[in-house]
Amino acid sequence: MESPLATTPDAAPTSPAAGTAAPPATTATPTVLRVGPLMPQLEQELIAEFDAPVISAVASELTGEREAELADVRVVVTGGRFGVSRALMDRLPSLEAIVNFGVGYDTTDTSAARELGIALSNTPDVLNDCVADTAMSLLLDVYRGISASDRYVRAGSWKASGSFPLTTRFTGTRVGIVGLGRIGSAIAKRLSGFDCPISYHNRREVPGSPFRYVDSLVELARSSDALVVAAAGGADSQKLISAEVLEALGPSGVLVNISRGSVVDEDALVSALQAGTIRGAGLDVFADEPNVPDALIGLENVVLLPHLGSGTRETRDDMRQLVVDNLRSWLAHGTLVTPVEL
Structure with missing residues (x-):
């Protein structure tokens, strides 16, 4: 079984051309x-x-x-x-x-x-490109307040209260990627266009990768402004993003998860967002989908998507x-x- 920190197997598939459709099964029992x-x-x-x-x-x-x-x-x-x-x-x-x-x-x-x-x-x-595009959308949304400012306009607050509060520049942000598999690599490619210094954590270093490898997840979080989770789900990666990792990410840090909800300790994340242990989060996946904790829904410093990463x-x-x-x-x-x- 592959490492939980690689999103897909290493070998790229070669899909054969679809042939003429076979006739419906005629046996008494299905195959x-x-x-x-x-x-x-x-x-x-x-x-x-x-x-x-x-x-x-x-x-x-x-x-x-x-x-x-x-x-x-x-x-x-x-x-x-x-x-x-x-x-x-x-x-x-x-x-x-x-x-x-x-x-x-x-x-x-x-x-x-x-x-x-x-x-x-x-x-x-x-699905690599669309999931990577979603990760970038979440990063930009959290940093530039896209969803929050949309709500601000729709509520009439621009006219009533004046300009929306200043947001944070994303270009040049130090980004740590958890799981530099196919999807993680597609995210890194996009981040390079924003002049982002990129580091990553896997179980093992990726041969030939141009990005900095960090063998400790806590250290990756400590040295990053934003942490993007692209690790595979499963028993080996349950709650990989722990309270300790979130604390290392720090009060200016942002977490984005486009992998599986199980990879993040959701209770620890809620606590970190409420306490200001980290600044914000962008989430496309949750621990018990489609159920999203009420505590997350009530927070303004988190962007919530309905698991639409590959949904095109x-x-x-x-x-x-x-x-x-x-x-x-x-x-x-x-x-x-x-x-x-x-």
């Missing part, structure tokens, strides 16, 4: 199963081409009769929000592969998949196609276009 809701267009394709039924991600909701009907399922297609548990894998005896819609797969029990010999794919690379039509369509390519490749050849190393 492809949808777990949890997916992008509507993808669901339609999976039904039309593979006659794929859908079940909840909760294994206990699967009745014995329904389990028998799914005995020949070879591939599960799911999303990063739902994943596949060990309990569900155990109830699908013919399962060979899990095709994940999204780059994050921390909701799937990868240890169980490895033990059971079940392959896993995700959708890397195609272009990226979603690329992700959909990569899921279909992975599925077709596995059923035809027993190989995945973008496999995850378990």
